[in-house]
Structures are given as C-alpha cells and as structure tokens.
Amino acid sequence: MRYQLALAALFVIAAAVSAQEPPPAASASVPPPAVDSASVTGSEFVSDRFKLHYRLPDGWKALSDATRVADNQRYRDQYAHPVYVNVPSSKSKSVPTKPAANGNATHRAKAPVVPENYCLMAASPNGMSSLDDAVLPRINIWADQRVPTVDSAEDHIRMLKARGEVLLAPAPLSLAAHTFVRIDVLQANGIYHSQFVTVAGDYLVGFDLYAATDEQLMAMVQTMQSVHFD
Numbered sequence: 001m002r003y004q005l006a007l008a009a010l011f012v013i014a015a016a017v018s019a020q021e022p023p024p025a026a027s028a029s030v031p032p033p034a035v036d037s038a039s040v041t042g043s044e045f046v047s048d049r050f051k052l053h054y055r056l057p058d059g060w061k062a063l064s065d066a067t068r069v070a071d072n073q074r075y076r077d078q079y080a081h082p083v084y085v086n087v088p089s090s091k092s093k094s095v096p097t098k099p100a101a102n103g104n105a106t107h108r109a110k111a112p113v114v115p116e117n118y119c120l121m122a123a124s125p126n127g128m129s130s131l132d133d134a135v136l137p138r139i140n141i142w143a144d145q146r147v148p149t150v151d152s153a154e155d156h157i158r159m160l161k162a163r164g165e166v167l168l169a170p171a172p173l174s175l176a177a178h179t180f181v182r183i184d185v186l187q188a189n190g191i192y193h194s195q196f197v198t199v200a201g202d203y204l205v206g207f208d209l210y211a212a213t214d215e216q217l218m219a220m221v222q223t224m225q226s227v228h229f230d
Helices: 002-021 066-082 153-161 213-227
Strands: 038-041 044-047 051-057 084-088 107-108 117-124 138-145 164-173 178-187 191-202 201-213
Touching: 002 117, 038 066, 044 117, 044 138, 066 117, 153 164, 153 178, 153 191, 153 201, 153 213, 164 191, 164 213, 191 213, 201 213
Parallel strands: none
Antiparallel strands: 038 044, 044 051, 084 107, 117 138, 138 201, 164 178, 178 191, 191 201
C-alpha cells in the first residue's frame, strides 16, 4: 500500500513540474536572401536567392558587389521619389478660376510603383565602374519581378525583338534542366545582343550578352553551357 501511495505521489510531482515548464519556442522562419544577393569568386558567379551558378569567360572582371547593390538601390530611388510638376491652366485669363485648395497651382504627380528589378552581376574583360558602363563586350545577369504585362520569358523576349534586326528567332532551349528562351538581335546601334530568359518563382531571370561582332557574341554564348542550379 505504501508503495502505491509513493508511486502516486511521484506522478503528481512529475505532472506539477511539467505544467510549470514553458512550452518550446516556435522556430523562427528564416527569410530568403535578398534578390540581388550574389557574388563572384574567381570566375564563379553564384546567386544566393536563385541558387544559380555561372562561370565567366576567362580573365573577365565583375563589377564589385557593393557597387552593384548600390546601383540597384539608386535605380529604385529614382522611381521611388515623387515628381512635382506645375500644371498651367488651360482657361482664358479673363475667366476667373477657382483657387486650388492648398493656395497654389502646383500638383503632385503620383509616384510610380517601384519596379522590383535587380542586376545580379555585370562583367567585362577590363571590369566596370558602374552599371551605367556601356563597355563591349559585357554580360549582365538580372532578375525582374513578374508583372501581368511581362509574366513569361516570351513576354520579355518580345520587347527585345522590337529593338533591331532579329538574327536568331526566339526559341526555347534547356539549360541545366531549366527552360530558357533565347533571342539574338543586331540592335540599331550596331551592338550584337543575345538574351536568355527563364522563370524562377516570382521572377524572370535573364542573361544579356553584348558584343561588338557576331563572332565575339558566339564565343560568349558558349559560356552559357556553364549555367547550373543547386
């Protein structure tokens, strides 16, 4: 009998201790890397967000990651700042007009939605000082958020199609088990341009290859065989 009472007491104590213990903390979800989180080590480009890998042509130099990210933000800031414009009255001066509610005729234009477009890497044989550099040859890897008007790789390719003479019509191809769409264009300014675009979740990820000659462009196109995803 005493054994049974002692055993029951142990159960009561264990239950009381368990009730006083705080519940385990819920594990915090880890946010994904920033869209433009990427790096180049040696000749190997890696996108942390899209798990994308690409090997640059031998000897090429990428724009520094710090400058690239800063330029991405600079471009976004250009869209984010509101624009103020003076709107003159179209009515005759002899006709009295109702004064503006705030006492002046300056109207604030609506700020456009800031596009979620990012450069992931920019490179050329002699390096670049900013994303504004239009040096040749060069490679730009980018990620643009999908929107209703540009929701597929074909949509994006269609915009380039209108910029010059089409050398290679848009066509799908498989790279690292991902479907890309490719187009080659000779732009009106004489630049040879090849573009590869694929869908990656909510974004379109693309490669823009720019060259001074067709032969130079074809050599750059061969490097696309190094593309792979984790």
